[in-house]
Amino acid sequence: MIKNELSMRQTAVIMCVLGAASKLMLWPTSLASACGNALWLPPLVDTAVQTAAVWAVALIGSKTGKTLFELFSQSFTKPVACAIYALLSLFFVLSAVVPMSEQQLMVHEVFYDTIPSIWVFLPFFFFSVYAGSKGLTNAGRTAECCLPLFIVSMLFLLSLAVTECDFNLLLPVLDSPAGDIAKACFGGMHRSINGVYMAVFAGNFRYKRGDAAKISAACATGGIIVSAVCALFYAQYGELALTQYFAVAKLAVFSPVVALVGRLDLIAVYVLDAAILFSIVLNIQAAVYCMYCVTGREWHPLYSLLCNGALFAVTLLFNNSFALVQRAAESYLSVAAAAFTFALPALAWTAYAVAKAGNGRGRTAAAERGGK
């Protein structure tokens, strides 16, 4: 039986680890191109926005103990809730496109010596179909498994990288035009959707006092890790960062350890890739969960097949058009991400207020009836 229950710890780990993992592929290079040595700032800004959204939604969960779907159904009617969740489902599938495309490119470059066939990426879809049909409980447990893998591999890579960095390359601080930085912040919104994830998780774990703060702190930590990686990346390569794709695979190449014993850092990258895989698949799992809420029927692998079918079709269509996909995501999907990030908590609080008012009216009516 597929379960969708999480614990607070699992939610926090998802926010931190899976939230950070998928951003470590091409985003540092894109940021270097967009805003030079200020590339560490957009992850922090996006994370700050998402942390606020996470906190707002988590707080709702503490007050109601219900999922947002139940809350929307209660306050706005079920068709409205279904419409919102259907849009969410579509949004999650589209959110998986960019990290999946980046993963495809990363696989071709980091896992192979020469450009291999497109079919080497096919195992991803098998895995995605399987993992997508597993439910949120499975997502939480796999995130907990990814935590030590993520920590060990990141520590290894960063410790090898930090000795070869020249932090003067990050100076002068905030020299890039504010417009470029703002554009990079906005363009990265489609990558940072922790607030939207939280909307799906809320109500699926038993809230205890202080959990919202812990989850928000975890979300912030993930953003700080991404920012640190970006900073180290630029401190390694300076203006050459624009031509160095897949920062995590390039961070530790200058270490004497690598020169001595070979590309041990690639082993760490492959271990990290497990976390990246789960991070990408989390979008599918969230999309499947939303579909399950919308249809109201029992859990079925067909949901995962449909979501992955759409993803596969996009892959085939845009196989050699990554730049187009990235531009489209930065322009349009970021708008959707921003909309969901701000709208969902607002809707949730509105629904909560409506529900509370409704309960208050109900109690008054009951009291009056009792009085009569």
Place this chain on the structure above:
Amino acid sequence: MKKINIKKLSACIYAAVIVLLAFLFFTNDFGLVDIRKTAVITGAGIDVAESGVEVTAQLAVPQPAEDGQTTKYLEVTGGGATVSDALNDINVKTGFYPKLVFCKLILLGESCARRNIIELLNYFFRDDYTHLTPQIAMCAGSAGDMVSSRPAFGSTSTEAIERLLSREAQKSGNVAGVRLKDIGIQTNSRSRACYMPYIVGEGGVAEEEGNASPSDRSDGGSPQESEQGGSGQGKNGAAGEKELVCNRAALFRGGIFAGVLSPEDTFALNALSDNIGQATLSCDVEDRIYSLNLRSCSGGAELRLEDGPRVALAFSALAQITDATGPSSPEADGDGVVHGPVLRDGEDRLKEMFTRLYGELVRLDCDALGVADMLYRGYRDRFDSFGEDVFKNARVECSVSLRSSG
């Protein structure tokens, strides 16, 4: 409609996947290049020719272990309009797919002084499969000749040059080792200047006879072989043994060759780049020459803007006398203390070297110390007023401190 049994379907899918994997396992050739079809390039020499670029690659070709040998080294030259074309030419000639992931050395011939080296090295900066880790150096004469030559020490020229440019050698201050990454970063910085070691091949038995004739190479010449652990005799017209000396540095401004520093200037540059771990300095006091061993070295250049731009060149080290001419006695030598006059002379010599270096850099219009970059990064608001030529207009202040280690 018949209800689909998910479990049975899953079992069928798993079985089909395993069969497919087994099929691919036994028959797979996705066009990938595996270990048997790969030529590992351990070093590459780049020369500029009339037709474009010539790349001489030193290929390591593994030999069957039962023959008693492990690796055979070939030098193959390919030509083309760009480095990429030249590498492709090597593939055409040898059938091997050249892989640069293990390339640890890029050697630029003297002819590269005619071109912008950043343009020449564009392939390495662009290619996703090549890292920016190889060391880079310039050599006198042809890089192809140097790569093909037989060194006096070491089995291959690449190995010999790598030893020359090793971290240990750099720590002595005689060698200015840089990587491809450093060249890119320095050239793209506000100083727009970089430097790299300059290698000269000295001596060599039957130098002219030993080298493969230039006419052979320009035909796209046959590969020349050198075997690891070989007898040391020249074979097939291979170059005679050469002693490689690398105590100079070539300077570049915006990627264009600016000049070559003398050994003393190179030492001074290394000292101010804080690259020295343990160096030797000669002092002359009261007609006695002392050789000082400098340890715990720390050097650097700093830009200050109070009262106009000033470049403060600082260096400090612990000194110990390792040798001296003239009469000596155990009582005199045993205390281990380096006396004042010797230290002062050492400091004066170093100051003189630093001042001379700075003058040379200004003369060559090459901001190798990165003064303009320091201005941009440290004093961004005043960068526009001083500009990139700040190092030419700055006053030089030297501060050298040598302390006796005894």
Place this chain on the structure above:
Amino acid sequence: MEQPASERALCDADLKTRLKHIKEILTSPDILTFEFSSPHGKKFALVYLDGITDKQLLGELVIKPLGRVKGDAPPGAVRSLLASPEVKESKDISVAVESVLAGDAALFVEGQQTFYVLGLKLPPGRAVAEPPTQVAIKGPREGFTEDIKVNLGLVRKRIKSPALQVKMLSSGTRSHTAVALCYIRGVCRQGVAERVEEEILSQKIDLVPDSSYISSLISKRPRSLFKRCGSCEKPDIFCAKICEGRVGIIVDGSPIALTAPYMIAEDFQSAEDYYITSYRATVIRTLRLLAVLVGVLLPALYISAQLYKIELIPLKLLFKIAGSVSGIPFSPSVEMFFTLFIVEVLNEASVRMPKYVGMALSVVGALVLGDTAVKAGIISTPAVIITAFSAICLYTVPDLVETTATLRLLYLLVAGAVGMYGVAVLSAFLLCYLSGEQSYGVPLLAPFAPLVVSDLKDGISKSNLYSMRRRPRSLGSPDKVRFKSDKK
């Protein structure tokens, strides 16, 4: 309804008639009957199974005392003279049949409808010895045997608590194999023992020759690559596991006892970890984990590095490997597969072959297949080294060898077909699969997923005794505290 003739005859007090009819049911020649009478003329008949019933005890405890029975003695007098401590009375012939087949003896008395079943079985079996699969340098050396009674005795020897419950079940429609369910009341989570019992009793199978059959019966996913029951051959491990809150299952005829719920982490623990210092135990467990990872992944990594990403291999090592493989007629993946096949054949043959030819065939295996094949250029030295090392690594955790050996082959297939990315995806797939699986309500990957911080003290690292005062939370035992100290 009128009774059938045979049952009427058996209810008849006539001894000869009853014996005749019992022989018609139990026709096998090793079912023996012995008729005797007391000096006072009272006639008796014994029915027993030759080879299982202890004839000496039969004589001492039954035949001799019955010599004092008088001809007109009441039924109670016979009963009081029987010296056997295990005596049951019955009138139902099926009980006599079952008991005789189980190794007990049935005593029929002339003129008495009731017969007696005497517990005098002594089935052939081996002595308690050190188990071959779980050798310990420090700690007890006793191991379970095939006799369920001996095994239960070994358990009772270690847990002298009235809370230890032993429930006897029977499994196998023809074998009627005795299965003992052991758990500690108040420690075992509510409902687990009942669920296990229900699973055992609901499955109707012919024969249960070994505990592995029971393991399949009680597993929700019998086709899974990963088992759902723990196993052990040592009573100290068995007792430790049931004291943590598990249910133990001992099957007659099998020296391997089962425990449930099961967590994968427990296979990385050995009994010896609890008898040595915690630091050493932590190092050893980490070593086991690394060894299993190396054993499973090394051949795959080697193949994928050679085929798809030679940059992974340091340059000098690359030259050595390339020199070794340059003359090999097979592709790297086929060569590795072939080498693994040879190792598996050698492994299987070494277990099966008679010990007298073992030495000669070991020489053949090592020299001919290993050394000569390398010299002939059929396989390369690195492949032999990697396969041999991988095989040794897997045996650091012998309980998981079935699973890890299969996984190694799977990883090899994936690495050779798709490369390193396939290895990464397969690892993620397995992680996802294991995260969703559980054994009687306990996740297989506990205490790592879901993370139970307090249980990590006895996960991969091992804390000392004083730090492990509580039972594992993952098992959900109602009695949480297992170690209290009165010292202030």
